[in-house]
Amino acid sequence: MNTNLRKLLWLFERRRREGELADELAFHLAEETKERGYDAARRELGNVALIKEDTRAMWGWAWIEQLLQDVRYAARTMRKNPAFTVLATLSLALGIGANTAIYSFMDAVIVRWLPVRDPRSLALLQWHSKSRTEESVVQGVSGHFDDDPKLGRVGGIFPYPAFEELRKSTKVFSALFVYHPSRKLTVMIGGEAEVAGGEYVSGDYFRGLGVTPEAGRLIVAEDDRVGTDVVVLSSGFALRRFGDVARAPGQKIYLNNLPFRVAGVTPPGFYGVDSGSAPEFYLPLHADMSLEPRDGGTLAQGRYLDRQYYWMEMMGRLRPGVTIKEAQGQLAPLFENWVASTAENDAQRSDLPKFLLSEGARGGDRMRRNYEEPLVTLMIMVALILAIACANIANLLLARSTARRREIAVRLSIGARRGRVIRQLLTESVLLASMGGAAGVLVAYWSVPLLRAMLASGTSFVMRAELNWHVLAATGVLTIITGVLFGLAPALQATRVDVMPVLKESRTAEPRVRRLPVSLSQTLIIAQIAISLVLVAAAGLFVRTLSKLQSLDVGFTRDNVLVFKLNAKQAGHRRGELPSFYREIQHRLSAIPGVISVAEADSPLIGDGAWGWAVVPVGKPKPEHAPTGHGSFGGWENTHVLQADSHFFSTMKIPLIAGRGFDERDRVGSTPVAIVNEAWVKANLAGRNPVGDHVVNFGMDDKPVEMEVVGVAKNAMYNRIEENFPATVYLPLDQNLGAPADEMTFLLRTAGDPLKYARSVREIVHDADVRVPVTDLASQEQRIEQHIGDEILFARLSAGFAMLALSIACVGLYGTMSYMVARRTGEIGIRMALGVPRGRVVWMILRQVAILAAVGLAIGLPMAYAASRLVGSLLFGIKPGDPASIVIAVATMLIAVIAAAYAPAYRASRIDPLIALRSE
Amino acid sequence: MNRKLDLLQGTLDLLILRTLLPGPAHGHAIAKHIQRTSEELLQVETGSLYPALHRLEANGWVEANWDVSDKGKRARYYKLTREGRKQLSSERSKWDAFARAMGLILATNERP
Secondary structure (H helix, E strand, C coil): CCHHHHHHHHHHCHHHHHHHHHHHHHHHHHHHHHHHCHHHHHHHHCCHHHHHHHHHHHCCCHHHHHHHHHHHHHHHHHHHCHHHHHHHHHHHHHHHHHHHHHHHHHHHHHHCCCCCCCHHHEEEEEEEECCCCCCCCCCEECCCEEEECCCEEEECEECHHHHHHHHCCCCCEEEEEEEEECCCEEEEECCEEEEECCEEECCCHHHHHCCCCCEECCCCHHHCCCCCCEEEECHHHHHHHHCCHHHCCCCEEEECCEEEEEEEECCCCCECECCCCCCCEEEEHHHHHHHCCEECCEEHHHHHHCCCEECEEEEEEECCCCCHHHHHHHHHHHHHHHHHHHCCCHHHHCCCCEEEEEECCCCCCHHHHHHHHHHHHHHHHHHHHHHHHHHHHHHHHHHHHHHCHHHHHHHHHCCCCHHHHHHHHHHHHHHHHHHHHHHHHHHHHHHHHHHHHHHHHHCCCCCCCCCCHHHHHHHHHHHHHHHHHHHHHHHHHHHCCCHHHHHHCCCCCCCCCCCCCCCHHHHHHHHHHHHHHHHHHHHHHHHHHHHHHHHCCCCCCCCCEEEEEEECCCCCCCHHHHHHHHHHHHHHHHCCCCEEEEEEECCCCECCCEEECCEEECCCCCCCCCCCEEECCCCCCCCEEEEECCCHHHHHCCCEEEECCCCCCCCCCCCCEEEEEHHHHHHHHCCCCCCCCEEEECCCCCCCEEEEEEEEECCCCCECCCCCCCCEEEEEHHHCCCCCCCEEEEEEEECCCHHHHHHHHHHHHHHHCCCCCCEEEEEHHHHHHHHCHHHHHHHHHHHHHHHHHHHHHHHHHHHHHHHHHHHCHHHHHHHHHCCCCHHHHHHHHHHHHHHHHHHHHHHHHHHHHHHHHHCHHHCCCCCCCCHHHHHHHHHHHHHHHHHHHHHHHHHHHCCCHHHHHHCC | CCCCECCCCCHHHHHHHHHHCCCCEEHHHHHHHHHHHCCCCECCCHHHHHHHHHHHHHHCCEEEEEEECCCCCEEEEEEECHHHHHHHHHHHHHHHHHHHHHHHHHHCCCCC
16 A cells, blocks of 8 residues: 555545544653653653644645645635636636536437447447449438538448348457338337337347347347237336336237337447437337338348348447457458448449457447537537636736736745745636536536437537536546646746735835736737637627528428328228328318418428439439438439329419429329429520420339429429529329338418417317327428528527627626736826827727737638638538628627727726826 | 754654554553663654554554453554564664665775
């Protein structure tokens, strides 16, 4: 045991040791008394208090006692300057609070490990290939890939046969498992239907992750077969639907009208392997054969055999002692040989996916890829705010330390070492920082749930941000660093005094102003102005991005439209009866007073992806790589397809610029027709009027059908909001020219607030069939806001942060200038006595600030410009160096700086020369 | 006549450690032993003894335990630890070297 540790332990039993020491000395006295009598013994013993004090010093508590002394002294000093203390604590609380809040999101998204056994031995399987090659072995996809600047296209999805191939290598993994998210399924429990998403998992999923059930049992390898009826619920879902997780096992539930039996419940903290997802239930992999028999055009059996269809996410647990690198070395040839065997031609062979094994402790990386950049940007912003707050307090401390020069000179002159005085001053600043940090944790405690709620409405990801010990430890460290940071420079400066002249000064006299070109305090102000400019400019860019997004012409009218979806097929209706069921509901909805029109379509316009396949003018070849299916594919010139009924164009107010809309003529059996939009005409016919032309619709399953173009619609957004309108072909719902519309989207144009009609809608659907739940019910405006939710939040946060930075900087400037004016009272008095007009005095002070501001802005401008380029990918519709944003930022800064300095300047001009001179 | 000697700086630790070599003892006994063995030439001040004992304890060279003394009273007994033994031998060789050096210089008649 080492000395310091022993001393630390003694610290905890201090009281006992005190008693022991007293006993020990009493024993000594008693022994001595026996030998020489009490008086002699007492004399020999001497000053007992001193002995105790000296002995105690050996216990090593001197430094703690000094610390306590310093803290007490610091507390006294702080109490004497309540305004300073409150101001400093407040600005630190905001700075540290913002840092803690944003860091808790960083922690949730980027840092935190999966809540499973030994997450460090998990490995995530991925592949990468050159980006954007058209011809590839990756022919069909259900899932996502990302573009990585270094690796090219990175995918975490594999064909099922690849999993079977990799599973053969048992030396590397103790368990290898696959999983993929389910579609939203209709879950019926005890007569109550809702729509929820889950995860299909292979048999080794739970064993591999090392998850123990909260109740019942989890999915095992034997469950994974066609026709299985095993389902495992998340604890949240079980709690919500059964009131108690223990009651869930054994219960019968219906998924898409098929019976399943609950086998067990996962533990409360478990959320699968993607920190952004929240599966409500887990199903054996092959349950999707019955629940999702087709995925777009592919049949379930087909997808399991297809060697070019990428859809399974894969993860493995490494055997003890096997490193990621070794595993990569063993598996890469295995996968790459297999993938080479799936290539069908040379073009595909030229860009084969390369195997990529990475650590899986933090789970899937989709959310990381999505949010890393915005979060890092926000983190930098809040760090800068804290820097401004630190500069502020450093400046106020500097001002105060000038006032405390005498006190410090006295301490130094009576023998305090410089280090001791610096320690005292640093104790003060760290104490101040700790108060700020504690208040900051409160700020974060309130703001994290708020931010989480704001984020939850805008994204499909689940943010698990919270103030855990991890985050609080980081805040603690940050607080201490902060305290030292803003305390050190003033402390060094304050103790670097020539003792004699200071002591000789009279108490009220001005300390001699040092003639340096720029003082530390001025440097700090310049830095604050420069940093604030960067933040204000960044906020300007994000706010302008948002306003561009919000004011963008989407091509349809967004107000007074209610949107919701129904899926009667999943609730048990046969495909043949769907049209009449939906038609009946449409009739009843139209009868609601205040509903102007009701349209049906096979997809909402924004935020739900889009249908798409090749539709080309007769005689033109089918494009080689037209995206086919449902998804969020990019490229405006790729044909997007929407099946809609005859009310669609009038309900969404999409004008037709040529030809006619859909009507009763467009039925099964009549001539197939289509309406195209301007973008499609531009992409396929170079702008020629196509009404009456014939086009070929290749459809989902590549069976060409000839159609007549009967109308041209004005451009409208579909799938997402972006800069270009997508080329779109509208097909009449009744002619069944696209994918079967199992799920129907209803669009209601209403008089007044569309959400007022939500209840009537639910009642009507409930009356029609209890088993069919109303899903995604929202106004069209809400849908769009949800779609750009990240951008809205980001713009609001950055604007808020910029305002915070600006106000902290202004408060600091105000404080420093006030102090400076107070210090120059005598000088200004003399000037005014000599006849300098008041206006000149105001100008004299303002000029000083203006020079500092000019220097600060000159330094900040290039910084702001460089920073705007770094966040370029987060902008929409404006260029990184957007002049308007930067000009506005500069103007804002100037106004704020002058406003902050005006009050002290005005006060300077109100100085009464007589009073000022008398006080000298 | 004052025959008592002042302790040289740093020698008290060595004296205490050496005194504890045969076995544990309490503070008073240590002081008396040093006094007696040095033929009353060295007197350990109580004011230095106890801080020194606690310092040795903090360094881990001695351990302290409450025990009943031979006169039936509870006393704090100090005992040499293994590290204390090591410390004693190193202090002791330092002292021997120092004493030898002093002796050499004091005994010489050579001119510088």
